[in-house]
Amino acid sequence: MNAAGPPDPRTAASTAVTQSEMSLHDQKLAEVLSEMTDGVARGERVDLEIICRQHPNLASDLRSLWGAVLVTDATGTAQREIPAESGSGQWRGLSLPTTIDDYELLEEIGRGGMGVVFRARQITLDREVAVKMILRGRLASEADLQRFLAEAAATARLEHPHIVPIYDVGDFDGRPYFSMKYIDGETLADRLARGPLPQRTAAKIVSKIARGIGAAHRHGVLHRDIKPSNILLAKGGEPMITDFGLAKQEASQHSLTSSGMVLGTPAYMSPEQAAGRRGLVGPTSDVYSLGCVLYHALAGRAPLIADSPVELMLKVLEQDPPPPRMLRPNLDRDLEMIVVRCLQKPADLRYASADHLADDLEAFLNDERISARSGRFSQVVARLFRETHHATVLENWGLLWMWHSLALLIACLSTWLLQQADVTSRLTYGTVWTVGLGAWAMVFWMLRRRLGPVTFIERQTAHVWAASMAGVGMLFPLEWCMELPVLTLSPVLGVITSMVFLVKAGMFSGAFYGQFAVLIATSIVMALSPEYAHLIFGVVAAGCFFIPGLKYYRQRVRGELR
Amino acid sequence: MAKSIWPQSDQTETLLAAAREGDADAVNQLLDRHRDPVRRLVQLRLDRRVQQRVDVSDVVQDVMFEANGRLQAYLDNPVMAFHLWLRQIAWDHMIDAYRRHRKSAKRDMDREQPLVAAGGADQSTIELAGQLCDPELTPQAAAAQRELAQHVERTIELLDEQDREIILMRHYEHLTNQEVAEALGLNSPAASMRYLRAIRRLRELLQSKGEASDS
Numbered sequence: 001m002n003a004a005g006p007p008d009p010r011t012a013a014s015t016a017v018t019q020s021e022m023s024l025h026d027q028k029l030a031e032v033l034s035e036m037t038d039g040v041a042r043g044e045r046v047d048l049e050i051i052c053r054q055h056p057n058l059a060s061d062l063r064s065l066w067g068a069v070l071v072t073d074a075t076g077t078a079q080r081e082i083p084a085e086s087g088s089g090q091w092r093g094l095s096l097p098t099t100i101d102d103y104e105l106l107e108e109i110g111r112g113g114m115g116v117v118f119r120a121r122q123i124t125l126d127r128e129v130a131v132k133m134i135l136r137g138r139l140a141s142e143a144d145l146q147r148f149l150a151e152a153a154a155t156a157r158l159e160h161p162h163i164v165p166i167y168d169v170g171d172f173d174g175r176p177y178f179s180m181k182y183i184d185g186e187t188l189a190d191r192l193a194r195g196p197l198p199q200r201t202a203a204k205i206v207s208k209i210a211r212g213i214g215a216a217h218r219h220g221v222l223h224r225d226i227k228p229s230n231i232l233l234a235k236g237g238e239p240m241i242t243d244f245g246l247a248k249q250e251a252s253q254h255s256l257t258s259s260g261m262v263l264g265t266p267a268y269m270s271p272e273q274a275a276g277r278r279g280l281v282g283p284t285s286d287v288y289s290l291g292c293v294l295y296h297a298l299a300g301r302a303p304l305i306a307d308s309p310v311e312l313m314l315k316v317l318e319q320d321p322p323p324p325r326m327l328r329p330n331l332d333r334d335l336e337m338i339v340v341r342c343l344q345k346p347a348d349l350r351y352a353s354a355d356h357l358a359d360d361l362e363a364f365l366n367d368e369r370i371s372a373r374s375g376r377f378s379q380v381v382a383r384l385f386r387e388t389h390h391a392t393v394l395e396n397w398g399l400l401w402m403w404h405s406l407a408l409l410i411a412c413l414s415t416w417l418l419q420q421a422d423v424t425s426r427l428t429y430g431t432v433w434t435v436g437l438g439a440w441a442m443v444f445w446m447l448r449r450r451l452g453p454v455t456f457i458e459r460q461t462a463h464v465w466a467a468s469m470a471g472v473g474m475l476f477p478l479e480w481c482m483e484l485p486v487l488t489l490s491p492v493l494g495v496i497t498s499m500v501f502l503v504k505a506g507m508f509s510g511a512f513y514g515q516f517a518v519l520i521a522t523s524i525v526m527a528l529s530p531e532y533a534h535l536i537f538g539v540v541a542a543g544c545f546f547i548p549g550l551k552y553y554r555q556r557v558r559g560e561l562r
Numbered sequence: 563m564a565k566s567i568w569p570q571s572d573q574t575e576t577l578l579a580a581a582r583e584g585d586a587d588a589v590n591q592l593l594d595r596h597r598d599p600v601r602r603l604v605q606l607r608l609d610r611r612v613q614q615r616v617d618v619s620d621v622v623q624d625v626m627f628e629a630n631g632r633l634q635a636y637l638d639n640p641v642m643a644f645h646l647w648l649r650q651i652a653w654d655h656m657i658d659a660y661r662r663h664r665k666s667a668k669r670d671m672d673r674e675q676p677l678v679a680a681g682g683a684d685q686s687t688i689e690l691a692g693q694l695c696d697p698e699l700t701p702q703a704a705a706a707q708r709e710l711a712q713h714v715e716r717t718i719e720l721l722d723e724q725d726r727e728i729i730l731m732r733h734y735e736h737l738t739n740q741e742v743a744e745a746l747g748l749n750s751p752a753a754s755m756r757y758l759r760a761i762r763r764l765r766e767l768l769q770s771k772g773e774a775s776d777s
Contacts, residue, residue, distance in 0.1 A: 026755065026758065027751060027755065029758060030751065030754040030755045030757065030758035031751065031754050033754070033757070033758055033761065034739040034750075034753070034754035034757055034758075035739075037732055037733075037739070037757070038738045038739055038740075040565070041565050041566060041732070041736040041737070041738055042565070042566075042738075043565050064765065065758075065761050065762065065765055067765075068761055068764050068765035068768055069733075069761060071710065071714055071768075072714055072718070072729060072733045072761075072764065073733045074711075075710075075711045075714040075715060075733070076730070076733035076734035076736070077565055077733075077736075
């Protein structure tokens with residue numbers, strides 16, 4: 001079993017590992033690497049960093065080999081996804097023309113993610129059609145296949161001058177296909193590759209497509225994958241949208257495949273799709289994508305571009321695109337306003353429907369007043385107070401925050417009672433606030449860790465809290481240094497806690513500005529009535545945590561029920 | 563989603579149990595379930611030059627026929643997992659086919675074809691593979707990915723037989739280390755060592771070739 005092949009002279013020196021001299025290190029490395037590759041084969045997401053942390057002495061070897069593993073696996077998997085068909089008719093080798101059911105396939109006219117499009121002739125009706133064959137490998141399971149067929153059938157009922165009509169959905173030899181109207185022309189992507197469009201042309205195309213999308217929405221069909229390559233420009237004719245809802249499994253699958261390889265470019269994807277928040281994907285997600293198409297048509301590039309899909313995804317979530325006028329200085333301000341309105345990250349700040357977008361584009365084309373101009377200020381305010389995309393993290397914290405409010409209340413009440421009992425020992429108070437709350441903080445953090453891996457943003461939050469605890473703890477020695485009576489500096493508690501909420505307002509949700517303001521006000525009240533300071537602070541601070549805690553706890557429960 | 567080319571084993575076990583009871587229908591189902599994977603295996607692993615001369619379907623047919631004949635013996639004494647057993651039969655048939663066509667295949671040696679490239683048809687394989695990986699690749703990115711896949715496949719061809727074997731088993735057939743060990747008659751630490759060595763060599767070659775083409 002040790003019959004190694006003749007060593008390759010180019011590599012023998014660095015990889016002279018025969019089984020006789022294999023070191024313990026290599027044995028362990030081999031075991032870990034094999035497990036990782038097993039994970040990849042099972043379709044799990046294997047996190048190199050976590051494994052490197054578990055085996056620090058193997059980390060450098062693993063890091064150097066892992067890329068080769070992933071790249072080889074992706075290559076092998078791609079090979080595998082070529083469907084193994086019964087008979088010799090693998091359709092990559094399909095010799096055209098060939099007949100499938102009622103269709104005579106004439107030539108291949110395009111390839112997309114899901115399959116191949118052929119120009120074909122429908123025999124019984126003697127008409128020219130396009131036939132799209134779906135790769136079976138793209139549909140993971142029978143359920144996926146059924147869903148695809150159902151979705152295609154729903155799309156087939158859509159009738160609109162700006163939607164490419166689907167004629168027929170079928171299944172040939174286990175391979176689903178559908179036929180649709182053959183459009184002789186080019187895609188918008190082809191057109192844009194030659195440069196941006198004149199403003200009015202771009203507005204016309206997108207307004208028509210938006211009408212088509214609007215009609216689909218009224219029939220309950222979302223497109224989910226609007227992009228220039230799905231918009232067909234018939235020769236001398238109208239723009240039409242195709243490929244409806246076929247990317248249904250998008251979102252989370254788009255971002256990272258099981259092997260950790262990054263696939264897909266979410267350049268036209270709405271933030272809610274990029275974040276995989278499927279529950280939030282709706283008509284306004286299509287509005288966002290239409291805005292991206294319009295942006296691209298006007299500015300000559302997609303709104304957000306990045307070197308890697310992951311980076312792009314982060315930008316889609318976090319960054320606003322450069323204003324279109326930066327890229328095209330003579331762009332009409334109204335048209336820019338329309339684009340910006342579509343590209344709002346919060347869905348409810350966009351046009352409520354594709355039809356509203358179409359209305360506004362038509363208003364622009366007719367030199368009428370557009371609706372995107374109104375309500376700018378209220379939008380700015382609304383944006384200030386809304387949740388950021390990190391807010392979902394708080395769902396992990398809801399229950400803990402409610403407990404935290406109780407802990408705070410107990411600390412404050414005991415301080416107040418001690419104060420009533422005329423205790424003046426700095427040590428006693430200091431112990432309540434540092435040891436007592438410190439112990440609670442430890443418990444808190446352990447409870448949180450038990451819920452699952454801690455995200456980066458949560459670590460930041462934990463640091464803010466730690467800073468506030470350090471601040472509170474320092475009040476007692478400072479009072480002692482300055483020879484102030486104990487608890488003199490208590491109003492600062494309010495200030496410190498308010499700062500925590502100000503930071504959280506930036507990170508999670510503008511709603512926390514409310515807590516910030518209330519706590520600042522509380523600190524003043526505390527200063528004015530020192531004998532009730534801790535009582536007041538305890539109630540207010542507990543409320544500040546309890547209310548959002550309850551809110552996010554409920555949100556989590558609702559999410560789990562769904 | 564597990565990537566192994568073989569169907570999930572729960573149902574296989576049920577069918578095997580039924581087959582042992584003498585359920586003819588279960589035997590049919592069992593073999594039917596494995597027909598496509600066997601075809602995949604043959605397509606992946608049968609020498610490309612030989613594939614131009616024999617019909618893959620014929621090989622698959624022969625494999626399934628023999629499996630059917632030997633199934634009773636297997637049921638009485640299941641020495642290894644069913645798919646590995648089937649794989650072994652397929653393997654023997656591929657070696658057979660290779661021997662029978664070696665002579666004519668050798669004639670093609672001078673126009674050496676790598677794993678991927680049996681002319682135009684297979685060219686589009688890689689193209690398709692590239693696009694399959696990613697519905698929204700730009701043409702440039704698709705080309706880059708295609709190039710990468712070709713690079714990897716050419717590099718695999720440079721490995722010696724033993725290394726290539728294990729790389730293909732692990733990353734094309736997506737067998738687990740345990741399965742590889744069983745199929746090769748090794749213990750699992752030895753199989754994992756062999757894999758480590760192969761991946762190391764592959765990496766070296768990928769890198770040195772990459773640098774060569776850079777310069």
